[in-house]
Amino acid sequence: MRRGIRSLALAAAITGVTLIVGSASFMASAQPVPVPSAGVKIDNFSFGPAQITIPAGTTVTWTNRDDIPHTVVSDDKLFKSNALDTDDKFSYTFAKPGTYPYFCSLHPKMTGKVVVQ
Amino acid sequence: MVERKKDEILHDHNNDRVDRRGFLKCMAWAGTGALYVMQGGVLKSYSMSALSKLGSTAAAAGELSFVQISDSHMGFNKPANPDVVGTLKTAVEKINGLSMAPEFVIHTGDISHLSKPEEFDTVDQILRGASAKDVFFVPGEHDMLNDDGKQYLERYGKGSNGSGWYSFDKKGVHFIGLVNVMNLKAGGLGTLGHDQLEWLEHDVKHLRSSTPIVVFAHIPLWAVYPEWGWGTEDSAQALSYLKKFGSVAVLNGHIHQTMQKVEGNVTFHTAASTAFPQPQPGKAESPGPMVVPAEQLRSVLGITTVSYVQGRHALAVVDSTLA
Numbered sequence: 001m002r003r004g005i006r007s008l009a010l011a012a013a014i015t016g017v018t019l020i021v022g023s024a025s026f027m028a029s030a031q032p033v034p035v036p037s038a039g040v041k042i043d044n045f046s047f048g049p050a051q052i053t054i055p056a057g058t059t060v061t062w063t064n065r066d067d068i069p070h071t072v073v074s075d076d077k078l079f080k081s082n083a084l085d086t087d088d089k090f091s092y093t094f095a096k097p098g099t100y101p102y103f104c105s106l107h108p109k110m111t112g113k114v115v116v117q
Numbered sequence: 118m119v120e121r122k123k124d125e126i127l128h129d130h131n132n133d134r135v136d137r138r139g140f141l142k143c144m145a146w147a148g149t150g151a152l153y154v155m156q157g158g159v160l161k162s163y164s165m166s167a168l169s170k171l172g173s174t175a176a177a178a179g180e181l182s183f184v185q186i187s188d189s190h191m192g193f194n195k196p197a198n199p200d201v202v203g204t205l206k207t208a209v210e211k212i213n214g215l216s217m218a219p220e221f222v223i224h225t226g227d228i229s230h231l232s233k234p235e236e237f238d239t240v241d242q243i244l245r246g247a248s249a250k251d252v253f254f255v256p257g258e259h260d261m262l263n264d265d266g267k268q269y270l271e272r273y274g275k276g277s278n279g280s281g282w283y284s285f286d287k288k289g290v291h292f293i294g295l296v297n298v299m300n301l302k303a304g305g306l307g308t309l310g311h312d313q314l315e316w317l318e319h320d321v322k323h324l325r326s327s328t329p330i331v332v333f334a335h336i337p338l339w340a341v342y343p344e345w346g347w348g349t350e351d352s353a354q355a356l357s358y359l360k361k362f363g364s365v366a367v368l369n370g371h372i373h374q375t376m377q378k379v380e381g382n383v384t385f386h387t388a389a390s391t392a393f394p395q396p397q398p399g400k401a402e403s404p405g406p407m408v409v410p411a412e413q414l415r416s417v418l419g420i421t422t423v424s425y426v427q428g429r430h431a432l433a434v435v436d437s438t439l440a
Binding site for chain 1: 193195196197230258259262263301302303304306344345346402404405406
């Protein structure tokens, strides 16, 4: 548990991504632990932030803020969203540590990376 | 000594009385509302207002004329154009008003915005109002969403190969529709892929080098601006199979603006969208839809007319706006 908290703090510090964790219940071992989450925005044909570092078990949600549809597809096809229209979201929970490069299959110059610790 | 004329041909590699300089000049004309046609071996340029006069002459000469439209993005409803139905209808009116009635229409992709059945239905219905009844499609990335192009192929891919590529002949001109929006790789550009390249090599192998070739595909087959993905990874390979031909025209869409380039015997041309404009390469943060004042919108949308004079090395590309 302590290790998890440290990773979370580290991830937040590195990426500046908002990690939403119910801290009260998180600390109370009797309560179920909420799933930590992180967000990536798609704006101006780019993923922001382009790289995020998260602890294992984190759910990442991508939100398309462009007027053009985009997709979120991992290079090894582990995860693959449908086309996201404006304000559509796609989420994926990263269970295992590793590095997950991804891109938009419609505009492949758009690339990003999720590092799971 | 004969006095040197302004349009004198200085180099004539193909013995067809078109030299590179003359050709470039022609391309410089295209897009400014002028029409350039090679007739009787003589370069002629026409202003748009003289097109009606040319119409009868061209028809008599057995000219082939067709229209390219692109990027209708049916279903798009953002500020850059809340009425893509209206602008596509205007494009059809424009086609129907051409003095040289086109034999068919080529749509270079992004028919729909989100690959929804009703978006394709709407485009089909509007295009049925065009004087030219045959429409030849190639897909844009917006037409192959979520199902790897299954729906597109069911609707438009009859008789095509692979993800939708094919060729056909009209009045001695060989047309090749290519697909470069599938299986794109992270960090890369448009892709034709091995199977399609192999097919292309075979498709043109037995054609005479004097056959005029028209290639059409969604993403430009030349490096317009790779930073925005405006190019095709393996286009050089495709073009290498077309080197022997005296006249190759490459028609693309995707970048929502007209642009052209001449390289040897290959003329590259991109068409305007009928839906919304995109910024010039590098002139904005991203290639997203560009909002212009409502009263200017139709002046940055358009159609492209292409004409060939049969039996001669002749090409005319005219961009007309919807304004």
